[in-house]
Amino acid sequence: MTETQPQHRPIRSFVRREGRMTPAQLRALEVLLPRFGFPTNQGMVDLDALFGRRTERFLEIGFGAGQALLETATAHPERDYLGIEVHRPGVGALLLRADKAQLNNLRVACGDAVQIIATALPDHSMNGIALLFPDPWHKKKHHKRRIVRPDFVALIARKLMPGGRFHLATDWQDYAEHMMAVMSASAEFVNCAGPGRYAERGERVLTKYEQRGQRLGHSIWDLLFERAVAPSKNL
Numbered sequence: 589m590t591e592t593q594p595q596h597r598p599i600r601s602f603v604r605r606e607g608r609m610t611p612a613q614l615r616a617l618e619v620l621l622p623r624f625g626f627p628t629n630q631g632m633v634d635l636d637a638l639f640g641r642r643t644e645r646f647l648e649i650g651f652g653a654g655q656a657l658l659e660t661a662t663a664h665p666e667r668d669y670l671g672i673e674v675h676r677p678g679v680g681a682l683l684l685r686a687d688k689a690q691l692n693n694l695r696v697a698c699g700d701a702v703q704i705i706a707t708a709l710p711d712h713s714m715n716g717i718a719l720l721f722p723d724p725w726h727k728k729k730h731h732k733r734r735i736v737r738p739d740f741v742a743l744i745a746r747k748l749m750p751g752g753r754f755h756l757a758t759d760w761q762d763y764a765e766h767m768m769a770v771m772s773a774s775a776e777f778v779n780c781a782g783p784g785r786y787a788e789r790g791e792r793v794l795t796k797y798e799q800r801g802q803r804l805g806h807s808i809w810d811l812l813f814e815r816a817v818a819p820s821k822n823l
Contacts, residue, residue, distance in 0.1 A: 613680025617698070620683040626670065626695040628703075632710045638695060639668045646716040647672070647709070647747075649701045649735075654682025656720070656793040661686075661694040663793075669694045670709075672701040702740060711746050716753045721797050724760035736767050738774070745776035748815040753780065755792060756811040759801045764809035777813040787812035 626633050636642050644667045651657045651671040661669040671694070673679050679698040686694050697704055722735050736756070744754050754777065758764050764786070771777055772784065781787040787810045798808060 609677050609680060612684060613677055616680040616683035616687070617676060620687050621679070621696075621698070624683055624686050624691075624694060624696055626697055626708070628697050628699055628708045631707070633708050635668070635710065635713055639693065641668075643668055644715040645670065645713060646718070647705075647714050648718045648720065649705075650674070650719065650722055651678065651682065651696075652721075652795065652797060653678045654685060654696075656795040657694070658682060658685045658689065658691070659793045661691055662689055665693055667693060667715075671696045672704050673698060674700060702735070702743070705747060706743060709747050712749050714747050714752055715749055716755065717744055717748060718755045718757075718792070720755075720757045720792070720795055721759065724758060724763040731766075734763065734766065736763075736770050738770060741770055741774045742776065745774065745815050750815060752815045754813045754815070755787075755790075756813075757789075757792070757798075757808060759798070759806040759808050761807065761809065764811070767809075767811055771811060771813050774813075776815060778816045780812040780814050786810055 626638055635645060639645075646660075646667060647670045648657045648660075649672055651673050652675075654671060654673070657669060657671045661667075671682065673682070673696070676698055679696060682696060686696075697708070719735070724734070741754075748754065754771075756767050756771070758767065768784065768786070772779065779785060789808070789810050790812070792810070794802075801808070
C-alpha cells in the first residue's frame with residue numbers, strides 16, 4: 589500500500605481583508621471587469637491581441653485602490669499597463685475610475701499575483717514591473733510570508749525583457765533591508781543606483797498609502813534594479 593504524500597500548501601504573501609464593498613464596486617466587477625480585465629486561467633495571454641497593438645508594457649503588483657496606476661496610465665497613453673490586485677474592493681474602485689477616464693491602455697486582474705504572473709504573463713513581455721508597499725509582515729514569525737523571496741525574484745526576472753526594470757518601494761526599514769539583500773543576491777539583476785544603494789522615487793506617482801505615510805513622517809525606501817542577464821529556467 590502506497591502512503592499518500594502530504595500536500596504542502598504554498599505560503600501566501602497575502603490575507604484577504606476585504607471590507608464592505610459598495611454597490612458600485614460590485615457592479616464594476618460584474619460589468620466592467622470583462623472589458624478591462626485579462627484572462628488568468630487560459631494559459632499565456634496574447635498581449636498584442638489584448639491591447640490591439642505592440643508597445644512598451646508595465647505591470648503593477650498589488651495596486652491597492654489603483655489611483656497611482658490610473659494616473660500613470662493616463663499620463664502615458666503610448667504605453668500599456670497591467671495591474672494585479674487580490675482585494676476586490678480595490679479592483680472595483682480602479683475599474684470605476686478607468687471607465688470614467690475611458691482608458692484603452694489599462695487591463696487588470698483580481699487574484700494571487702504570483703500565480704497569475706507565472707501562468708498568464710508571457711516570458712520577456714514586460715518593460716517594467718512595480719511592487720509598491722507590499723505587506724511587510726513585520727513580525728519575525730511572519731517573515732516567511734514576505735513576497736520578496738529568491739523564487740519570486742527569479743520569476744520577475746523571467747517576465748522582464750532584457751534591460752527591463754523592477755521597482756520596489758516600502759516604508760518599513762527592515763523590509764527595505766530584506767529587499768536589498770534578496771535583490772542584490774540575484775545574479776539576474778543589477779542595482780541601478782549602485783551596489784547596496786537605494787534609488788530616487790523618479791517618475792513614480794505617489795500612492796495614497798505613501799501620501800498618508802508622509803503626513804505621519806514615515807521614511808520611504810525605493811529600490812530600482814535592471815534585468816541584466818537571461819532569466820533563470822529553473823522555475
